[in-house]
Amino acid sequence: MNGVITWLTDPLNWSGSDGIPGQTLTHLWYSAISLFVACLIAIPLGLAIGHTGRGRFFVVNLAGAARAIPSLGLLYLMVLWLFPKLKGDSAFLVPSLIVLIVLAIPPLMAGAYAGVEGVDPAARDAAKGMGMTGMQVLGKVEVPNALPLILSGFRSATLQVIATATLAAVAGTGGLGRFLIDGQKIRDYPQMAGGALLVAVLALVVDLLLAVVQRYVVSPGLTGRGAGPARGSRRRSPNRNLGNTPLDVDIPSTTRTVDPQTP
């Protein structure tokens, strides 16, 4: 334990591009790109499924299978397959990014479609009754109402991506995983433990920031900061998800996939 503190407080470890700040930024950068790409794929898809109710079975099961792909195996496969096809430093990075994107898609998509699907049908009907088009219903009613679950999915994905981005070091790039691998190779366990601690702290800090964002982005009508939402069903009201860590989003979504009643 003392070794870890010594390692963490050694000024040498805080300087240079391969010091703690540099590797933390690299780690965040890899995580951010992966999450961005995953959002571009998963959220429109999730919204579309939630809105139309079409393709749900196929996509949900595909996402379930994707979730089951072991990251390490996928990384090796991507390195063997893609490395010869890529030029320059991208060859080291792209395989890891793909692994992280595959990891982030299922929770993001689950959040998006579960959120839209869970919107009170009365609200949707009212919007249609007011003459809104399908896109308007989606943009003005469904997305704002689904936002807590979408953000929950985003937090879940972020946590997993930050925790797993250490794998990038296995494929020859930077990030906090460097400290784990390098520490292991030279039997410098304080460095290894220090690296692990940094990953956990980074995940915690980012999650807290996202929790704050979530609080202020979500419509007051849903958070209870304004008038409470209609509570017609016994389903957990969305505001309960506010204080939750991300992984929670799986609960509503997966219970639904079990439900034989839903088409």
Added chain:
Amino acid sequence: MTWFLDHIPEVLRLAWTHAYLAGIPLVVGLALALPLGWLARRYSWLYAPFTAGFGLLYTIPSLALFVMLPLFTGYGILSPVNVVIALSLYTLALLVRTVADGLGAVPDHVQNAATAMGYTRGKRFFAIELPLAVPVIAAGLRVAAVSNVSIVSVGTIIGVQQLGLLFSDGFNRDFYDPLVVGIIGCVVLALLFDGIIILLARLLTPWQRATGGRA
């Protein structure tokens, strides 16, 4: 493909080890998460520190945990027990919140009805709260099962033989067959766990089928 056909016994052996290394921690983690989740629900001031604190365990990279755990547990460095302990921690990390939320999802009027019928606190827990929380807990278990199957494959680093062995074998020899067989094996195993949990959850919640509704 021929590689797979030639190595079926080997793959099955690795898959079996993989299955119990991923499966036992589900049972252990759940057994630990139930009382902890109950505490978090019973004493609301415990909820935030418990759910956040245990959730944080999940962010400890498995590589570091596998290598350093033997230093703390005193088990032999190659002992699969280390993997089981590490994965039990991850399972626990995922399930404490799930259990707490699941128990909390029991509507007040149901609780009140049970109290009115003379149920003691203990009986209420086992007869009402726990069964009604099964769907939520099962959903959390499914996430944990899939996550465990994936993380077990990192165990090669400490010489624990499971499907992850096929990853490094394929990687080292630039040989897709074992690598792909290993990945597919993991996916199949994860889906099997998923199916078993769904089945168990259904068996434990007969009222869901009877009424078609959910608690």
Added chain:
Amino acid sequence: MKLTKITLTIATAAALMATAACGNSGGDPLATTSSSSSGGAASSTIKVGSADFPESALLAEIYAGALEAKGVKVEKKLNIGAREAYIPALQDGSIDLIPEYTGVLRDYFKKGQTGTDAEAVYTELKASVPATLTVLDKSAAEDKDALVMKKSRADELGVKSIADLAGKADKLTVGGPPEWKTRDTGIPGFKKIYGLEFKAFRPLDAGGPLTLAALKNGQIDAGDLFTTDPSIAANDLVALEDPKSMYAAQNVVPLITKSKSNPTIEGALNAVSAKLDTATLSDLLTQVVVDKKDADTVAKEFLTKAGLA
């Protein structure tokens, strides 16, 4: 049958919970037994380990086969990911025997020794091995680190040895295992011994698939591969000479727990070492890595041909 297995596993889980709490160090309730041993008489069984790269697994299979041929009971625990795991495993009795290399092993046990030729390294190694362990005869087969370049790139630069890189290294990126960053076998060594400072260092793996891929695709100009690696010849790569012996000798040598060793075992393993040379090892490895044959099959064929089994 299946049910008893399930109850058994649940029972072990429960037992595990009970023992985990008090940090019991002896028990190993989940030990995977991969072969004949069925509890009891464990002391007469030799547990053979290996690292998780093809050559190590192959050598372990050869050792195991040779021991079995002499009637020794063998249990295999192959493909252990890291030396940081399998050496402690030898010391805590999880394994008893593992194929190793004289140079790296010497440096693992005691840093800062200076011998480079086979005999000197072996002598230093024998003096460095902890009291509970011992190394048997070294074999002539050697597999050492080499700085490898694409042949075309080496020709273009007019480079045949590491020393020729003088004045050129500052334009080259070098790749190697992560520990090269700090170890004398890596970046500090190139500077100290050859006066070379490379443009950049890229941490990859120890002579593994990443280094090979990065070399082939030009992400690195020079990288760490092992001399027996069939991929060097197969991919038109060339290993640079090492005139100042930066890389110490790396002869294959069995590392064994002293209390587990006996004359039969020593005889069998020393006979293997006597039959192995670099060309043979390289050829066997080619069968595993290039022809994708199983290590145990290749090992068996070798033992039969050599009259060891």
